[in-house]
Amino acid sequence: MEYIVSARKYRPMTFDSVVGQSSLTTTLKNAVKSGKLAHAYLFCGPRGVGKTTCARIFAKAINCQNPTQDGEACNSCESCKSFNEQRSLNIFELDAASNNSVENIKTLMEQTRIPPQVGRYKVFIIDEVHMLSTAAFNAFLKTLEEPPAHVIFILATTEKHKILPTILSRCQIYDFERMTVANTVTHLKKVAEKEGITYEEQALELIAEKADGGMRDALSIFDQAASFCQGSITYQKIIEDLNVLDVENYFKIIDYALANEVSDIMLLLNSILAKGFDGANLINGLSMHVRNLLMSKDAVTLPLLECSEQQAQHYHAQAQKCPTKFLYQALKLMNQCDVNYKQSGNKRLLVELTLIQIAQITQAEDKDVPVAGRSPKRLKSLFHKIIKSQPQQAEQVAEVETMPSPQPVVTENPLVTENPSQQKVQTLTGNSTNIKSEPNSSADPKYKLGNIGFTFNDIRKGPEKPTYQKEPEVKDQKATNKFSQEELELQWMSMCNRMPQQMVGMASRLKNAIPKITEYPAIEVVFDNNILLNQVEKIKGRIRVTLANALHNAALTLDFRLAQGEEIKKILSKREVFEEIRTQNPAIERLRSLLDLELA
Known part of the structure; x- marks a missing residue:
């Protein structure tokens, strides 16, 4: 048959x-x-x-x-x-x-x-x-x-x-609407009964979720699962057959993150990757899981979850343990990971760091006193323990000014950080002729000068002085060559193309601004937004010298201004430009029609 x-x-x-x-x-x-x-x-x-x-x-x-x-x-x-x-x-x-x-x-x-x-x-x-x-x-x-x-x-x-x-x-x-999980599961039950196939409802729900709203896809997956399971479709066999990551893994990761159990998350991640799952799929699945938790915070939004009643209650129970801020921060971190995943050279490390950051969201700052009756489990704490457990040569340290300092060498030498709210006045203590102390002495590594970005040479040199860049000058101050509007536009585009790599964004925007000769040799450039105008004003002198040298006219003057309302023109898309050219030139339209061409 x-x-x-x-x-x-x-x-x-x-x-x-x-x-x-x-x-x-x-x-x-x-x-x-x-x-x-x-x-x-x-x-x-x-x-x-x-x-x-x-x-x-x-x-x-x-x-x-x-x-x-x-x-x-x-x-x-x-x-x-x-x-x-x-x-x-x-x-x-x-x-x-x-x-x-x-x-x-x-x-x-x-x-x-x-x-x-x-x-x-x-x-x-x-x-x-x-x-x-x-x-x-x-x-x-x-x-x-x-x-x-x-x-x-x-x-x-x-x-x-x-x-x-x-x-x-x-x-x-x-x-036509996408199929809901409930409608798909109901239809799959009817098909299974007609075919004499036993099933677990959770397995059919997984098939419906995998189909992503398509009934034909759901029935194709159902046939595949029925062939693999030999007449008895179970949840575990579906996971094995479709190579789907069990949703329980996501529940475990969130539980571990709330408990700040970084090591347990790393072990679970390793077991997931060992089964052949991709890190991007894990992050995307976890993002969807956190989204479902957000929807489960309120019982009113539970119907928005495309899952069974039992699974919805599981989401609701875990959502009550998750602070809303934690869910928002976790989504933000996973979104950043998803964006950077393709460009990352070490994809596994990127996923690991993302999960570590998620596990640290609810972690209190490291203190000497245990928090809530337990020791801090942040990764930074682990590093501190490793550093302290190894023999180290004592180094000269910078102590906070409030600590005792019987013989200070430098009494006032502020080390200013970028954030003014975090500025501290620190002093150097010890004998200036003996930089290194006894080998057996120990110090908290967080007070090392290297950890705060300074060395003794930096302190001796003092703050760096800003470098001064001399403005360029016109090579020939007596040059008075005549130039046309076409030559001006040509040199303007040439200047934009030669701008350095760090100014490529500004160069592309300058190409849209066309300079015009107002009263020779005065040149005016009109910009359509104030932000670009302010940026270009800072390099106005250099632009004038560049044009003067290129056009061989030292008397050239340059004026920038903001466009008035009636001067702002719509920037046309490629299709709109093509339509305008086709309207103005019937020959192009005839050529397009004969060759049956379309604009990609």
Whole structure:
């Protein structure tokens, strides 16, 4: 017996059997009952939610000779039988992904002229209609707007934004929704019962989450799981078969982070990576877990979680233990990790550091006194213990001024940090002729001069003096060469292209500002925002000297000002620039049309 996959075997044949699209199917049934049918429909939505299926059911119901009172096809008339046996001459399906040329559309238009032999309408179902070329869309427009009375078009697409507005305006648009986890699980239960397969509800929920709103994907995963589990689908087998990270790992990481157990998180991370899971998947999954915890803080938002009732209660219980600030900070850290992951040279280290930072969010600052009856477990504390456990040579230390200092060498030498609120006056103690103390002496490493970024040489030299950069001068003070507007713009662009790498952002913005000769040799540059104007004012002298040298005119003057309201022009996109050129030059439009070109 031929095996048929569940997505085809259990494909809905009536409106009532369609899952998760009740509002759309009700509208279509009412249209069939009332006989008020539009000439063109557009079904759009994500993959695997029933667009093509509803198009076929609708096409069969339109041509049914004895529709039911609910608007369903009777499945007993000649039209319904021919459709079910795939020999109908009134319903045509076209895959626009492989038939997207003008010739294919012209062939289709010729078929619309022939009236139906059986039934009232000829129905044309065009799947993946967004794949049609622009020329094919234009050839389709006239017929779509005024088709013959016996023709109905049903278009289906997953990318509505790629369809021309002129097409959209001629269709009734139906937006299909993603399948919810609850609807998917309910349908999978029915399929499992018909197939005689036992299951765990948690396993079906995992399949529904993995399908990400697509019923066809859910049924494909279900078939794979049924084959692997040999008739008994369990949660553990699904995790093994789909190579999915168990959600319990996320619960453990959050529990460890709240308890500041860095070492336990590192061991759990190592076991996860050893199973072949990618660090990026772990961070993304943990981010989704923390998002669910935020939604679970309030019982009112629990329905926003796409999971079972039991799992929702688990989220709610852990959310009550998590401070809201902790969840926000954890999301921020994981977002930064996700952004930097692809560019990171050591991806595992990046993930480890992120998890360590998450585990430190609720950690109190290190103190000598244990916090809440326990010793601090921050990574910094571990480093302190390692340093103290190793024999060290005592170094000259900087002590706080309040400590006893019987023979100070330097009595007043402030070490100023960048943050004024953290400034401390510190003194050097000890004998200036004996830099090193006895080998057995020990000191707290956090008071070492090296740890605060200073050495004795830095103290002797004193603060660094700011370097002075001399302003450039015009090479030939007597040069008075004439220059035109074109030469000015050329040298301006050349100057922008030669600007150093650290000024590449400013250079790109300067290219949009066009200098103009007002009263020769006076030059004016207008900027459209005050921030750029303030930045450019700082290098105005250098820009004037550069232009004067390039144009060989020492009398050249330069003036910057802010644009007035009527002077600010919209910056055109590439498509808008192309449309403007095409409008002004018909030859370019003819060339584009002949070669069937499109702007990428």
